[in-house]
Amino acid sequence: MATPRILCISLSPISRDARVLRQLAVLAEHGDVVTVGYGPKPQGAAEHVQVPDAALTLPQTPKGVVKLGLHRLRSAELDAPAVQFALSRLRGQSFDLVVANDARALALAFAIADAGGSPPVWGDMHEWAPGQRDQYFVWRTMVAPLMDYMCRTYLPRCAAVTTVAASLVDEYARVYGVRPELVRNARPFTELTPTPLPADGTIRLAHSGGAEPNRNLGMLVDAALELEHVTLDLYLVAAGDGGKFLRSLREQAAQSPRITIHDPVPPADLPKTLNQYDVGVFSLPPDNFNMENCLPNKLFDFLQARLAFAVSPSPEMARFVTENDLGVVAADYSKEGLVAALRTLTPERIVAAKQSAHAHAQALSSDTDVATSHAIVTRLLAGRTA
Helix, strand or coil: CCCCEEEEEEEEEHHHCHHHHHHHHHHHCCCEEEEEEECCCCCCCCEEEEECCCCCCCCCCHHHHHHHHCCCHHHHCCCCHHHHHHHHHHCCCCCCEEEEECHHHHHHHHHHHHHCCCCCEEEECCCCHHHCCCCCHHHHHHHHHHHHHHHHHHHHHCCEEEECCHHHHHHHHHHHCCCCEECCCCCCCCCCCCCCCCCCCCEEEEEEEEECHHHCHHHHHHHHHHCCCEEEEEEEEECCCCCHHHHHHHHHHCCCCCEEEECCCCHHHHHHHHCCCCEEEECCCCCCHHHHCCCCHHHHHHHHCCCEEEECCCHHHHHHHHHCCCEEECCCCCHHHHHHHHHCCCHHHHHHHHHHHHHHCCCCCCHHHHHHHHHHHHHHHHHHHC
16 A cells, blocks of 8 residues: 655744644654645655745735735635745645645645645644734735635635634634634643752743744843842744844843843753743733634643743633643733732742642643544545555
8 A cells, every 4th residue: 555645734934833843743654744834844754845935925926915905815815925836846746635734825735635636635723814913904904804715715625624722613613614623732741840949039930932022022021120039031033023023122131130031942842941940921912813812832831841830811821721720820911910920929839830730741741632633634544545
């Protein structure tokens, strides 16, 4: 029996995309995987179509913008330069399974599938596609209609659909009549133990992620500056602004030796790196639907690092922290709310929360999500390889 060929499309730098890397590890156990995305060939891929860094993932060309403005969405669905590049490299190839990460990859996935034997398509929506940047007027008026069109057109055709949080499962079902399976951004179990608190009473806060202006990182620094008994260490990846915001954040952090900004570490190394700290801190303003309903990678990084948590009151994050006794949830999204929450973290509460993280590390690891992904791939390949 021939080894299945699987196409995995993610218009992202796959080697730095923790969710897609976990997905790729599952796919590679079932066949030879051809990846499409930015950057070098990721581990686990048999072949890789490297999209040029300058090729955009939306139809941001003169003709494409006109089409978006006129809501000629079907005509625009394949116009993004990154999509056109991928089509040119994949034309004439056939696969046994096609995986589309994010709504903007759906039309590409079905164009390849429909031209090559109609294999099943798995759409991993990650978050809520139409609302990724709906705090911006241009997104709401130009891009969101395209994302909505992609979902309405292609989600009913998908053989499987997944998303990252229970609230998003419900929203996709309500709006599009398709109920995704839940595959969280959980990470594999890491064999670690909680580290003891410093004897001098210092509380070591930590955060990891992208250095993006909408992530409230400046507020984290300001909150830490108000609390004399804390340190804050941030492991940050420069955003797509050429590092401009990261440079401004370094200037802000230079006000105190208690604030340190580190270079990023590979996703696989995050738990071990963060394990030396006490509290994982994350406060994200509810500027759009996804930000309000996020359950991000970093929470699972904090958990496997055996940290206590201090988070903003986003429903999914608040539920995760409170149901598992992992720390504190701020009363609101302000700096004052976060400072007040951090002040309630006595050494005894931190130790108890770190121990709770340790107790839940196995149950809240990616084991369940990996099993769901394996079941999806097995089911979708069954009809192709029988």
